[in-house]
Amino acid sequence: MQDKLSIYVHLPFCVRKCLYCDFVSGVGNENTMGSYVNKLLDEIDSFIGDKDEKLKVDTIFFGGGTPSVLPAFMIDKILCKLKSVFAVDEDGEISIEVNPGTSDKEKLDAYRKMGINRLSIGLQSTWDEELRTLGRIHTYKEFLEVYKWAREAGFTNINVDLMSALPGQSKESYEETLMRVTALGPEHISAYSLIVEEGTPFGEMELNLPDEDTEREMYEMTRDILADAGYVRYEISNYAKAGYECRHNVGYWTGKEYLGFGVAAASYFQGKRWKNQDNRDAYLIKGAQREEEIVLSLEDKMSEFMFLGLRMSKGVSAKRFYEGFGKTPDSVFGEAIERHIKNGLLKEEGDALFLTSKGTDLANYVMSDFILDENNR
Numbered sequence: 001m002q003d004k005l006s007i008y009v010h011l012p013f014c015v016r017k018c019l020y021c022d023f024v025s026g027v028g029n030e031n032t033m034g035s036y037v038n039k040l041l042d043e044i045d046s047f048i049g050d051k052d053e054k055l056k057v058d059t060i061f062f063g064g065g066t067p068s069v070l071p072a073f074m075i076d077k078i079l080c081k082l083k084s085v086f087a088v089d090e091d092g093e094i095s096i097e098v099n100p101g102t103s104d105k106e107k108l109d110a111y112r113k114m115g116i117n118r119l120s121i122g123l124q125s126t127w128d129e130e131l132r133t134l135g136r137i138h139t140y141k142e143f144l145e146v147y148k149w150a151r152e153a154g155f156t157n158i159n160v161d162l163m164s165a166l167p168g169q170s171k172e173s174y175e176e177t178l179m180r181v182t183a184l185g186p187e188h189i190s191a192y193s194l195i196v197e198e199g200t201p202f203g204e205m206e207l208n209l210p211d212e213d214t215e216r217e218m219y220e221m222t223r224d225i226l227a228d229a230g231y232v233r234y235e236i237s238n239y240a241k242a243g244y245e246c247r248h249n250v251g252y253w254t255g256k257e258y259l260g261f262g263v264a265a266a267s268y269f270q271g272k273r274w275k276n277q278d279n280r281d282a283y284l285i286k287g288a289q290r291e292e293e294i295v296l297s298l299e300d301k302m303s304e305f306m307f308l309g310l311r312m313s314k315g316v317s318a319k320r321f322y323e324g325f326g327k328t329p330d331s332v333f334g335e336a337i338e339r340h341i342k343n344g345l346l347k348e349e350g351d352a353l354f355l356t357s358k359g360t361d362l363a364n365y366v367m368s369d370f371i372l373d374e375n376n377r
């Protein structure tokens, strides 16, 4: 549907594992990082599109793990390789995830010089006690330093990641976190609720989690405080000042094609979806190995268009759906659309179908009705 690609690069290294984390990441020394980067460069090199000319790319995202744990020259090497294999837009969005405690002024200056223009800083909370409970390696003060250096380095597009519903967190402490961060004025804030995943240390622990009502109040507080501070909620958990929506993530939610490089990285390209193996040691020995490749059916694509698009506040466009699939959303999902408009969870305005405020709270329930399974294809 769109001709430019997004690229995701997974860098699976952290200083130590946070207690709630189920991402593919782990501790590694500089030698291991160097070997990993060499495998990554091979993987990028071996990607051959079916066109004579280079594929065009307009967003790149370095995620992890903690990409900022790698020496800056390694990030530069990867970026140079991407630019040699793909035609990266001059004004493309190039983001990197940074954690306080792993970045310094020199590193941030180096990122800026190599052309990275968006930082995503993992803060999570402004209370050191909460950070310690999460097993984070940094303090709030260290975050403030990184934020200041980032501005000094010339970054004008910064995201701050926050989390609510943490063990021991109160409404008051979360409110203070929101107030402190909005006072700093980052261009973008991602605010997620903690999900306790099986297989993580948190999954084995007795945690003093906020009750459901408190969690709900925190969720509403996020929406209200960020709106008052001038942030627009453009996706269920993502808020931005006007014009600073994350182009890379918007691409995922609007059915754009993307390529993922590195261990556990996922791709969606030419109607196929695949994921690299998620074992870092195996990647270090054998390089990228694709897990099962899925060719998406028309029904899969239509379902994805709807349930990913509905994550966005502006919803899905009936015109774009028709352009992509030659059918109207009503002709495929008429019953679900009508039912959720009647129960106040969906709304139609002109060409757009989107979740109401109540629908956003119950997003998973609404979206599950847009999955076309064997029985209703």
Ligand code: SF4
Pocket: 013, 014, 016, 017, 018, 021, 022, 023, 025, 064, 065, 066, 099, 122
């Ligand atoms: S920094 Fe991020 S990727 Fe690393 S362990 Fe913590 S949550 Fe996981």
